[in-house]
Amino acid sequence: MDIITTDNLTKKFNDLVAVDRVSFSVKKGEIFGFLGPNGAGKTTTIKMLTTLLYPTDGSATISGFDIVKERDEVRQNIGIVFQEPALDTQLTGRENLDFHARMYGMSRDKRKNRVDDVLHLVDLEDKEDVLVKNYSGGMKRRLEIARGLMHYPTILFLDEPTLGLDAQTRRAIWEYIKKMNKDESTTIFLTTHYMDEADYLCDRIGIIDHGKILVIDSTANLKNSIGNDVITLSCPDLNKLSRALEKEEWIKNIKIHDSFLTLGVEKGEEKIPILFEIANTLGAKIKSISLRKPTLDDVFLHFTGRLIRDQEQDNTMKERPRALGGGR
Amino acid sequence: MRGAEFQAIYVMWLREMKRFVRSKSRIVATVAQPLFFLVVLGSGLRAAVMPGMDVSSDYLTYLAPGIVAMAILFSSMFTGISVLWDKQFGFLQEVLVAPISRLSIIIGRTLGGATLSLIQGFIILVIAIFLGVPIASASGLLFTIIFMVLLAFTAVGFGLVIASKMNDFQGFQIIMNLLLMPLLFLSSALFPIATNQGFPPIIRTLVILNPVFFMVDGLRGSLTGINYSFPPLVDFLVVLVICVAMMGLGSYFFSKSET
Numbered sequence: 185m186d187i188i189t190t191d192n193l194t195k196k197f198n199d200l201v202a203v204d205r206v207s208f209s210v211k212k213g214e215i216f217g218f219l220g221p222n223g224a225g226k227t228t229t230i231k232m233l234t235t236l237l238y239p240t241d242g243s244a245t246i247s248g249f250d251i252v253k254e255r256d257e258v259r260q261n262i263g264i265v266f267q268e269p270a271l272d273t274q275l276t277g278r279e280n281l282d283f284h285a286r287m288y289g290m291s292r293d294k295r296k297n298r299v300d301d302v303l304h305l306v307d308l309e310d311k312e313d314v315l316v317k318n319y320s321g322g323m324k325r326r327l328e329i330a331r332g333l334m335h336y337p338t339i340l341f342l343d344e345p346t347l348g349l350d351a352q353t354r355r356a357i358w359e360y361i362k363k364m365n366k367d368e369s370t371t372i373f374l375t376t377h378y379m380d381e382a383d384y385l386c387d388r389i390g391i392i393d394h395g396k397i398l399v400i401d402s403t404a405n406l407k408n409s410i411g412n413d414v415i416t417l418s419c420p421d422l423n424k425l426s427r428a429l430e431k432e433e434w435i436k437n438i439k440i441h442d443s444f445l446t447l448g449v450e451k452g453e454e455k456i457p458i459l460f461e462i463a464n465t466l467g468a469k470i471k472s473i474s475l476r477k478p479t480l481d482d483v484f485l486h487f488t489g490r491l492i493r494d495q496e497q498d499n500t501m502k503e504r505p506r507a508l509g510g511g512r
Numbered sequence: 513m514r515g516a517e518f519q520a521i522y523v524m525w526l527r528e529m530k531r532f533v534r535s536k537s538r539i540v541a542t543v544a545q546p547l548f549f550l551v552v553l554g555s556g557l558r559a560a561v562m563p564g565m566d567v568s569s570d571y572l573t574y575l576a577p578g579i580v581a582m583a584i585l586f587s588s589m590f591t592g593i594s595v596l597w598d599k600q601f602g603f604l605q606e607v608l609v610a611p612i613s614r615l616s617i618i619i620g621r622t623l624g625g626a627t628l629s630l631i632q633g634f635i636i637l638v639i640a641i642f643l644g645v646p647i648a649s650a651s652g653l654l655f656t657i658i659f660m661v662l663l664a665f666t667a668v669g670f671g672l673v674i675a676s677k678m679n680d681f682q683g684f685q686i687i688m689n690l691l692l693m694p695l696l697f698l699s700s701a702l703f704p705i706a707t708n709q710g711f712p713p714i715i716r717t718l719v720i721l722n723p724v725f726f727m728v729d730g731l732r733g734s735l736t737g738i739n740y741s742f743p744p745l746v747d748f749l750v751v752l753v754i755c756v757a758m759m760g761l762g763s764y765f766f767s768k769s770e771t
Contacts, residue, residue, distance in 0.1 A: 234609055259611035270602035274531045286523035287610040289516030315534075331606075 263332030411448020524620025564704030578701030588667030591625030648737030655734035669762030
């Protein structure tokens with residue numbers, strides 16, 4: 185069953201098309217990830233799905249409710265963890281959760297029990313009466329995740345859940361996300377620009393760039409589409425070599441980048457000697473060569489032609505307008 | 513309106529109270545400034561007679577209602593700042609994605625702000641009475657409280673209007689000071705203007721156009737029963753209209769700025 189469906193969802197800010205005719209669906213119970221560089225349109229999509237922004241065009245439903253016409257029903261069904269912390273730092277952890285529960289109309293008994301439950305889920309029981317301003321970054325994130333779950337949402341949106349956290353804390357957050365997906369059978373929609381995060385957490389991934397979805401598939405399928413192994417090689421005569429290699433049938437795909445070549449192949453370790461032979465007959469010298477299992481980095485590179493890091497430098501040049509509160 | 517909406521209004525109000533109680537510097541700042549005016553100015557110039565003042569009155573009696581109004585007006589700054597704070601620190605989004613009508617959000621916030629304004633107003637009022645400011649009558653005191661409530665809601669509405677239009681704290685504070693100071697000085701709160709024949713007619717006309725003048729005049733008429741220009745009932749009607757208009761503007765701008 186599809187719990188989120190979008191149909192040509194579009195958002196324009198003046199001349200800038202932030203989200204461009206995006207159509208996808210998310211199944212009940214899965215962890216779905218939007219992977220893309222900063223400024224690709226991930227947050228804007230989330231803001232539309234969570235009723236914070238009106239779409240310019242197209243439509244979407246959450247649990248069968250229209251995001252424009254049935255906003256209250258949509259709001260009742262979703263939990264959100266925003267990219268920037270949205271906690272009241274003058275209140276304690278428990279008070280923040282209690283505020284949330286009351287805003288969602290939960291009764292006294294239900295409130296109390298649920299606060300205990302979610303605090304337990306994110307291991308913050310011993311810090312519940314500490315003012316949030318004294319929390320660390322990781323604790324704030326955990327509290328926000330707990331808050332997102334308070335009102336038993338059918339879908340939880342996580343916008344860059346581990347942005348700015350250290351490696352250890354990220355691991356811990358990932359475990360919490362997995363746990364709540366399993367224990368509470370909450371469908372999770374997350375955005376990230378970390379490959380390893382998408383790889384570790386998501387059942388299915390949509391790669392988004394410049395407001396458009398380039399591909400949607402399961403992580404396994406995406407990696408398989410690249411080949412079982414990825415060989416990266418650099419060589420002074422890239423063009424000559426790649427022309428020769430294009431004729432070889434055992435190469436599933438081949439791409440030239442600025443200074444290197446990536447090849448998707450089966451049984452990569454047996455192919456390296458063959459590559460050297462081919463290079464030898466052409467008189468080309470291979471400067472370096474490496475073999476590894478494909479990662480989502482390769483997938484991203486394959487579909488966008490660039491590394492996600494290059495992309496980010498690109499996008500910071502044209503800062504996008506923020507939907508709420510931002511400078512105007 | 514559903515029960516859930518009331519619960520949401522209540523918790524938004526509760527949050528303002530908790531934040532206020534926890535912010536020690538805010539309590540000190542909001543009470544200290546008017547208190548300073550009242551005690552230093554009021555006691556220091558107690559024996560002074562100003563042109564336009566009722567002969568049977570001393571200056572402290574003249575000043576006290578003005579300072580009560582000032583305390584309430586200035587606390588509207590804090591309502592505005594708390595709106596800006598939520599905007600800046602993202603908490604606003606948490607409120608906006610809740611399944612609660614925009615109206616309830618505005619009501620909750622307004623009630624919170626108005627309650628805090630009133631608390632500050634009452635602190636000053638009690639201190640003034642303690643310093644020896646006479647109370648005209650019991651009904652006068654009741655009327656004083658009604659004026660204070662109206663004043664509080666007007667001030668919060670004003671804070672909402674300005675905060676909705678601004679995005680940063682410094683700008684907000686500058687604008688508020690720029691607006692509040694002339695309003696206060698031209699309101700007869702600190703010294704008589706409307707009844708002082710020594711002022712050029714143009715200034716006295718300006719005073720009559722100043723909404724704060726009617727608030728202060730109403731408070732004065734009902735609390736001390738001297739030094740006022742219009743009957744409290746007239747002031748009441750004027751202030752009521754201003755209050756409704758300001759609340760309307762405040763909610764309009766607030767809802768506009770947030771969705």
